[in-house]
Amino acid sequence: MTDTKVLNGTGVVFEMTFPAIVIGAGATGLTAALALRDKGSEVLVLERDSTPLGSTAMSTGLIPAAGTPEQREAGIDDSPALFAADLMRKTKGGTDGDIALRLAKQSADTIAWMRDVHGVPLDLVDGFLYPGHSARRMYGTPRRSGSELMGALEAAAERAGVTLLTDATVEALHADGDRVTGIRIRRPDGTAEDIGCDALILACSGFGGNSDMVERFIPEMAGAVFYGHFGNKGDAIAWGEALGAATGDMHGYQGHGGLAVGHGVPILWPLIMEGGFQVNLGGDRFSNEAAGYSEQAAKVNAQPGGVAWSIFDARLHALMLQFDDYRDALSAGAVIEAADLDALADATGLPRDALARTAGQVAQMVAAEAEDPFGRDFTGKPVLAPPYRAAKVTGALFHTQGGLVVDRDARVLRADGSPLPNLYAGGGAARGVSGAGADGYMAGNGLLTATTFGKLAGRAAVEAIGWA
Helix, strand or coil, X not given: CCCCEXXXXXXXXXXXXXXXXXXXXXXXXXXXXXXXXXXXXXXXXXXXXXXXXXXXXXXXXXEECCCCHHHHHCCCCCCHHHXXXXXXXXXXXXXXXHHHHHHHHHHHHHHHHHHXXXXXXXEECCCCCCCCCCCCCEEECCCCCHHHHHHHHHHHHHHHCCEEECCCEEEEEEEECCEEEEEEEEXXXXXXXXXXXXXXXXXXXXXXXXHHHHHHHCHHHCCCEECCCXXXXXXXXXXXXXXXXXXXXXXXXXXXXXXXXXXXXXXXXXXHHCCCEEECCCCCCCCCHHHCHHHHHHHHHCCHXXXXXXXXXXXXXXXXXCCHHHHHHHHHXXXXXXXXXXXXXXXXXXXXXXXXXXXXXXXXXXXXXXXCCCCCCCCCCCCCCCCEXXXXXXXXXXXXXXXXXXXXXXXXXXXXXXXXXXXXXXXXXXXXXXXXXXXXXXXXXXXXXHHHHHHHHHHHXXXXXXXX
16 A cells, blocks of 8 residues: 555644545546536646546546437437446346446436537447447547547546646545545645645545555456556545545456557457457467456466467458557557468467367357357357458456445445545545456446546535535
């Protein structure tokens, strides 16, 4: 754990005071700030980095929403109840059903509010399903990029008059009992400042950058590549626990079974969902890749060398070109192209016979002439055809999903279920809706809880401080 603490006492003299302070300027922090500014409340957002990026900027920036007008126009049958049922099914009932339904019901409003009120360019991503989702419900910015989403949120915050202070590391909270009264920040030159607040929103993400906490709570990913923001040190959890907050699902995480080896770029899962597959160094498939990219991370890492090859073709290459991450992978040389399977085997070092056998087995499963021993349904997708493409990948830890337990309005709760007086959390700082492991994560869960809990935290804080 970092040197994180809560300073108790009422004698501190604050250099300035804000109605609300938000720690962290990622998607959670900026949406919370926008919700506060909607009601005219002054808000200070503190960011340890020089530029607001965080985990959001490292994602594809996709946010799920159910029952939207755009879905109806596209003929997509979806609803918050169906979305919540998907969340419960993916976690095998291991997440809070009330919170799952609350987020699902709020999701369409979150998208409309971000887009129509604050100018964040979000549209429906059509053409494929992500694992666990029973309807096409992802929204993203034009380039399907988390950095693009962050740029739009930062611009919205500037237009709304949010006060954003960068290069400001929060090193302690001030509290009177379990009521937060302010924070202490440290600037790059070593100076400290004490700033008071009536409400505090924790938006400083999870603990993926804290190797000791990862080893303690997620031992299967100890030593794995961490593809996330290294500022995610678990500070929010430490502060919350010091104030008496409960934590939940600390073993939950988002992994990814497709981080390009040596390039640090994710090879995204639509290519798998639309017919691609993975093989180990022996040229053999080893799992149901379509079950989910999060749980696939540990399965890839369990293979010889901790690596696999994602195999796809020109059709899937064309599908993937809509994503900035994939174009970055191409620019980095992470994707190999080959005219036929023999050439692909030679280029990847995979055994020719084994690769040909595996490709043939997949073709049989596509034609419903054989069943997958791992339980994947390949039917309904075209057989892969030359020219082929492949990327060497490993399993990575992207984001932790456990955290402070919050209620329907993102208020941080004690173990007895009662809320702390003026503390809120969202995104990686809060318990998400992915359950207690890797297999409960569905695409978009991170940004669902970031943007919607951020919005709800800001709205609840406004009411609590009496600004509205």
